[in-house]
Amino acid sequence: xxxxxxxxxxxxxxxxxxxxxxxxxxxxxxxxxxxxxxxxxxxxxxxxxxxxxxxxxxxxxxxxxxxxxxxxxxxxxxxxxxxxxxxxxxxxxxxxxxxxxxxxxxxxxxxxxxxxxxxxxxxxxxxxxxxxxxxxxxxxxxxxxxxxxxxxxxxxxxxxxxxxxxxxxxxxxxxxxxxxxxxxxxxxxxxxxxxxxxxxxxxxxxxxxxxxxxxxxxxxxxxxxxxxxxxxxxxxxxxxxxxxxxxxxxxxxxxxxxxxxxxxxxxxxxxxxxxxxxxxxxxxxxxxxxxxxxxxxxxxxxxxxxxxxxxxxxxxxxxxxxxxxxxxxxxxxxxxxxxxxxxxxxxxxxxxxxxxxxxxxxxxxxxxxxxxxxxxxxxxxxxxxxxxxxxxxxxxxxxxxxxxxxxxxxxxxxxxxxxxxxxxxxxxxxxxxxxxxxxxxxxxxxxxxxxxxxxxxxxxxxxxxxxxxxxxxxxxxxxxxxxxxxxxxxxxxxxxxxxxxxxxxxxxxxxxxxxxxxxxxxxxxxxxxxxxxxxxxxxxxxxxxxxxxxxxxxxxxxxxxxxxxxxxxxxxxxxxxxxxxxxxxxxxxxxxxxxxxxxxxxxxxxxxxxxxxxxxxxxxxxxxxxxxxxxxxxxxxxxxxxxxxxxxxxxxxxxxxxxxxxxxxxxxxxxxxxxxxxxxxxxxxxxxxxxxxxxxxxxx
Numbered sequence: 149x150x151x152x153x154x155x156x157x158x159x160x161x162x163x164x165x166x167x168x169x170x171x172x173x174x175x176x177x178x179x180x181x182x183x184x185x186x187x188x189x190x191x192x193x194x195x196x197x198x199x200x201x202x203x204x205x206x207x208x209x210x211x212x213x214x215x216x217x218x219x220x221x222x223x224x225x226x227x228x229x230x231x232x233x234x235x236x237x238x239x240x241x242x243x244x245x246x247x248x249x250x251x252x253x254x255x256x257x258x259x260x261x262x263x264x265x266x267x268x269x270x271x272x273x274x275x276x277x278x279x280x281x282x283x284x285x286x287x288x289x290x291x292x293x294x295x296x297x298x299x300x301x302x303x304x305x306x307x308x309x310x311x312x313x314x315x316x317x318x319x320x321x322x323x324x325x326x327x328x329x330x331x332x333x334x335x336x337x338x339x340x341x342x343x344x345x346x347x348x349x350x351x352x353x354x355x356x357x358x359x360x361x362x363x364x365x366x367x368x369x370x371x372x373x374x375x376x377x378x379x380x381x382x383x384x385x386x387x388x389x390x391x392x393x394x395x396x397x398x399x400x401x402x403x404x405x406x407x408x409x410x411x412x413x414x415x416x417x418x419x420x421x422x423x424x425x426x427x428x429x430x431x432x433x434x435x436x437x438x439x440x441x442x443x444x445x446x447x448x449x450x451x452x453x454x455x456x457x458x459x460x461x462x463x464x465x466x467x468x469x470x471x472x473x474x475x476x477x478x479x480x481x482x483x484x485x486x487x488x489x490x491x492x493x494x495x496x497x498x499x500x501x502x503x504x505x506x507x508x509x510x511x512x513x514x515x516x517x518x519x520x521x522x523x524x525x526x527x528x529x530x531x532x533x534x535x536x537x538x539x540x541x542x543x544x545x546x547x548x549x550x551x552x553x554x555x556x557x558x559x560x561x562x563x564x565x566x567x568x569x570x571x572x573x574x575x576x577x578x579x580x581x582x583x584x585x586x587x588x589x590x591x592x593x594x595x596x597x598x599x600x601x602x603x604x605x606x607x608x609x610x611x612x613x614x615x616x617x618x619x620x621x622x623x624x625x626x627x628x629x630x631x632x633x634x635x636x637x638x639x640x641x642x643x644x645x646x647x648x649x650x651x652x653x654x655x656x657x658x659x660x661x662x663x664x665x666x667x668x669x670x671x672x673x674x675x676x677x678x679x680x681x682x683x684x685x686x687x688x689x690x691x692x693x694x695x696x697x698x699x700x701x702x703x704x705x706x707x708x709x710x711x712x713x714x715x716x717x718x719x720x721x722x723x724x725x726x727x728x729x730x731x732x733x734x735x736x737x738x739x740x741x742x743x744x745x746x747x748x749x750x751x752x753x754x755x756x757x758x759x760x761x762x763x764x765x766x767x768x769x770x771x772x773x774x775x776x777x778x779x780x781x782x783x784x785x786x787x788x789x790x791x792x793x794x795x796x797x798x799x800x801x802x803x804x805x806x807x808x809x810x811x812x813x814x815x816x817x818x819x820x821x822x823x824x825x826x827x828x829x830x831x832x833x834x835x836x837x838x839x840x841x842x843x844x845x846x847x848x
Contacts, residue, residue, distance in 0.1 A: 155180070160216040161598055163568075164589065167547035174221055174236035181217055182247045185210050193256040198263035200277060205595070207284070208645045210251070212593065218244060223587060223603060227572055228549050229322060229579045241315065245308045252291035253300060261285050276647045276816030283652055286438060295425060303425050306418045313418070317401075317411050318764035321757075322581050324401035330370040330392065331358075338368060340385035342512040347612040349376060352577070372397050374582060375575045375609040379620070381496040383512065394493035395750070402754030408763070412733055412756060415763055420727040430724035435769035440654040440776070440819045447719070447772050453833065454775060455712050455744060457842045461705035466746045472505070473498045492747060503702055507695045514692070515618040519682040520573060520608075523624055526678020527631060530668055533796070534803030535639065535811065536561050542568065550576070552610070558638055567592075567638030569602040573627075574610035574617060582607055583760070584626045586633035586662075592640050592648040600649055602634040616682055621696065624678070625666050632665030633658075635811055642816040652815025655770050659777035660784065660823075661810055667785040667839070670700055671793060701841030706746070708840060713744035715772040718762050722769040780823055782836035784810065787827055 156168040157177035192206050225237055251257070264270060265281050273281075292303040331353065332338055338346060349368035353361035361367050370376055370393065377393060384390050401408040419431040428434040432444055441447045470490050476498070490498065504510045528539040542557045552574050558567040570589065575582075589601040608623040619627070636658075637649035645651075650658055668674045672693055679688035717740040720726055726736055733756055741749055749755065761767040784806065791798040809826040823831055 157181075157217045157220055160213050161590070161593075161596065163546040163601065164220055165547055166549040169220065169224070171230065171232035171236045174233070175239050177217055178221070178240040178244060181214060182243060185214060186247065186250075189251055189254070193254060196256055196260045198260040198267060199269060200264070200273065203257070203260050203264060204277070204280065204284075204644075204646070207257070212591065212645060214244075214247075216590065219588070223589070224549065225318075226581050226585070227576075227579070227605060229319075229581070234319060237315065238312075241311055242308050245311045246304070249291060249304050249307055252288055253293045253295075253304075254288075255293065258285070258288045258293045261288070274643075276642055276644050279816060279818070280644060280646045280652065284646075290426060290434065290438065292426065299425050303422060306422045306425075310415065310418050310422075313411050313415050314764045317408050317415070318581065318760060320401045320406040320408050320411070321760055321764070324406040324758075325372050325582065326578055327406065328372050328396050328400075329356075330389075330396075332366060332368040332370060332389070335366060337386045337389050338366070338384070340383045342379060342383055342515075344512065344515055344609070344612065344618060345376065345379045345383070347615075348609065351612055352376070371577055372400065373575045373577055374607055378496070378622075379512065381493065382500040384497065387494070387497075390493040390497060391491070395752070398492075398750060398753045398755055400754070400758045402757040408757040409733075409754070412763060416721060416727070416733070419722065419768065420724075430727060431722040432719050432769040433724075435722065438654065439770065439773070440657045441772075444719075447776065450776065450779070450833070451712055451715055451772060454708060454837075455716075457837055458705040458708040458712070458840075459746075461842060462709050462746045465703050465706050469495065469498050469502060472502045476501065492750060495747070499703060503699060506702070507699045509692055509695045509699075511620055511622070514621050514688075514696075515609075516681050516683065517679040517686075517688045517692075518619040518621070518624055519615075519680065520617040520619060522680040522682075523619055523627065523678045524571075526674065527628065529677055530674050531631075531635070533800060535635070535807045536800075536804065537566070537639070538563070552576075565599060567600045567602070569604055569634055569638065572603070572605045573608055575607040576610075580605075580607065581760075584630050586630045586637065588637055588649065588651075591637075591645055591651060592642070593645050594643040594648075595645075600638045600640065602637045604630045604634050606630060618682060621669070625669050628665040628669055629662045632662035635665075636661045636814060639807060639811040640814045641812040642814045644816065647815040649814050654819050655766065656773035656776040657780065657819035657822075659774055660780045660819075663774075663778050663781035664784050664806075664810075667782070670697055672697075673793075700839070704840040705842060708842070709744055709746065711775055713740060714759070714761075715775055716740045716744055717756075718759075718767070718771040719769060721756075721762075779833045779836050780819075780831050782839050783827060783831045783834075784823070785839075786835040 155173050155177045156165040157173050158181070159165060188206070188210060192203075196203060221233075221237055224233060261281055261284055265285065270278065270281070292300050295303055332349075343363060346363040346368060349370060350361040350363045350366060352371070353367050353369040356369055358367050358369070361369075370380060372393070377397060380393060381390055416431075423429070423431040423434040426434060428437070436444050436447065473490050473494060500511065531537050531539060538559045539556050540559070542555050544555075545557075546555055548555060548570065550572065552572065554571045554573075556569055556571065557565060558569070560566045572580075584606040586605070587603045589603055590598060592598065592600045606623070606626055608619055608626070609617055611617045633650065636653075640649040642648040675693055675696070676687050676690075680686070717737055720736050720740055721733060725731075734754075737749065737753070737756060756763075762769070762771055767773065787806075788799060788802050791802045793799060805826055809822055813822050813825070817825075820830070
C-alpha cells in the first residue's frame with residue numbers, strides 16, 4: 149500500500165493530515181485500498197480459520213483501514229464540500245459499494261462465522277465477542293448473503309443505486325439551501341431583529357460583496373442557515389419577510405434542478421424492493437430487525453402513548469398562542485389583527501413573545517451569558533465531576549480542515565491519555581451541511597493501543613467582529629448533545645474494535661448519552677458554571693436561571709408532537725401499506741399530520757425534500773429512535789435526581805456508574821442489559837413525561 153507521504157488518506161492509525169488532503173487524493177487512495185483489501189479478502193477466504201484470531205481480527209483490520217479512508221472523505225463532504233470533492237466521491241462510491249457487498253456476501257466468511265458460533269470455542273468467548281459474531285451474521289443476512297444469484301445481482305444493483313441517491317439527495321439539499329438569499333435594504337424590514345443578528349447578517353453581506361454593510365444601516369443578507377433563519381423567525385416584526393423565509397425553508401429542494409421529490413420516490417421504492425428480497429414485508433420491518441425495539445408494534449405503541457399524552461396540551465398551547473397574538477397591537481402584518489389568522493410563520497415569533505411575557509426573559513437576552521469559551525469550560529468541568537476525565541485544549545498539535553476548528557485531548561485520572569476530539573462549532577454557508585453531528589475519526593484499538601478520536605460538528609452562531617460566538621440556549625443544548633455522543637465513543641473500555649465506542653450499538657439506543665447530557669443544561673450548578681457575560685464577566689443571575697427552569701416545559705407538548713410527526717411519517721413512508729398502495733408521499737405527510745399536528749402544514753410544504761435524516765442519513769425507518777432513546781435518557785437522568793443533585797458525592801458516584809455502564813460498555817453488551825446494569829430495572833417513560841410537564845395513565 150502507498151505510504152502516508154504518497155497519499156494522506158492511507159495514514160491509517162494516525163491523526164489525519166488535513167493540511168495535505170486534497171480531492172485529487174480520493175480516487176487513487178480508495179482504488180488502491182480496494183485493490184489491496186480485495187487480495188486480503190481472497191486470501192482470507194482461501195485460508196479461513198473459524199476462530200476469533202483467524203477470522204474476526206482479520207475482518208476488524210480490513211474494516212478499520214477502509215473505514216478510516218472513506219470516513220475522511222465523508223467527513224470532508226460534510227464540512228468542506230466542493231465540486232471537486234463531490235466528483236471524486238461520486239467516482240469511487242460505486243466501486244466501494246461493490247467491494248463492501250463482495251465482502252458482506254462472502255459465503256466462506258459467512259460459513260466461517262456460523263462455524264465459529266456453533267463451535268466449542270464460542271462458549272469460551274467474552275460477551276462482546278459473541279455479540280460481534282451474532283451481529284456480523286445478521287449484517288451478512290441483511291446484505292443478501294443468502295440470496296440466489298439473480299436475486300443477489302438485483303440486490304447489489306439496488307444497494308449501488310441507494311448509495312448514489314442518498315448522496316444526490318444530500319447535495320441537492322445543500323445546494324438548494326445555498327441557492328437562497330434575501331438581501332434586505334430597508335431598515336423597517338429588520339424591525340425587532342436583535343443587534344446580534346443584525347451584526348451577523350451585515351457581516352455576511354460584507355463577505356458577499358457589500359463592503360459598506362453595517363449592523364445599523366445594512367444591507368443585511370438573510371439565508372436559510374439556522375443561526376440566521378431561526379432568530380429572524382422569532383424576532384422579525386415584518387410579517388411578510390417572515391413568511392418569505394418560512395415558505396422558502398419548507399419548500400427547499402422541491403423544484404428545479406435541486407428537486408428531491410423524484411429521488412425520494414426512487415429511494416422508497418428501492419428500499420421496499422430490497423426488504424422484500426430479504427424476506428421482510430417492508431423496509432420498516434427490516435429496520436426494526438436490527439434495533440433495540442423488539443418489534444414494530446412496540447415502537448407504534450410508544451409513539452401512540454406519547455401522542456395521547458401530548459395532544460390535548462398541544463391544542464391548549466396553540467389556543468394560548470392565538471389568544472396572545474390577538475391581543476398584540478404591534479403586529480406588522482398588513483393590518484391583520486385577528487388571532488384566528490395566526491399562520492405557521494407567526495408561531496415562532498409569538499411563541500417567543502409569549503415566553504417573554506410569561507417568564508420575563510428572551511432567548512436573545514441569554515446569548516451574552518453563553519460565549520463559547522466559557523460554555524466549553526463549564527461543559528468540561530461537568531465531565532470531570534461526573535466521569536473523572538480532564539479535557540485540555542491542544543490547538544496546533546495536529547492540522548485541522550478550517551481555522552475555526554479546535555482540537556482537544558482527554559485524559560483520565562492520573563493524566564493518562566484516553567482520547568481526543570475535533571470541534572467544528574460554527575455555521576459556514578456554502579461548504580458545510582446544516583445540523584449537528586458526531587462521527588468517529590479513529591476508533592479504540594486495544595490490540596495496537598490506538599486511542600479513539602471524535603469529530604464534534606455543530607452549526608451555531610459564529611463570532612461577529614471582536615466578539616466571541618454568543619450561543620443561544622438551544623445551541624448550548626446541541627453542543628451538550630453532540631458531546632454526549634462523543635463521550636460514548638471516547639470513554640469506551642470495550643477491548644474489541646468492532647464493538648468499541650458507538651460501534652455495534654442499536655440505532656434506537658445510540659441517542660441515550662447525547663440526550664442524557666442535555667438534562668444538565670437545566671441543572672443550576674452546571675448552567676451557572678458555564679455562563680459568564682462576555683462583557684461584564686457576570687454569571688447568569690439566579691433569577692434568570694429560575695426563569696429558564698420554569699420555562700423548560702413551555703410548549704413541550706408541541707415539541708413532543710413535532711418529533712412524533714416526523715417519526716410516524718418516517719414509519720408510514722417505509723410501511724408495507726404505502727409500498728403496495730403507491731400512496732403519494734405528500735398525501736402520506738398530510739395524513740400523518742392530521743393526527744400529529746395541531747396546525748396543518750401548508751399545502752405547498754415539502755419538508756420531506758429536506759428530511760436528510762431518513763433519506764441521506766442513518767435514520768431510515770428509525771427516526772423514532774430519538775423518542776425511544778429519550779425515554780432511556782430521561783430515566784437515566786432521574787437516577788441522578790433520586791441520588792440528590794445537590795450532593796456532590798452522590799452525583800459523582802452515580803456518574804461513575806453511568807460511565808462504567810452506558811459510556812464504557814458501548815456495543816459490546818445489549819442495550820437493555822446496559823440500561824438495567826445502570827438503573828437496576830427496565831426503563832419507564834414516566835421521567836420523560838414528567839420532564840416534559842405531561843402526564844400519562846399508562847406505563848411500560
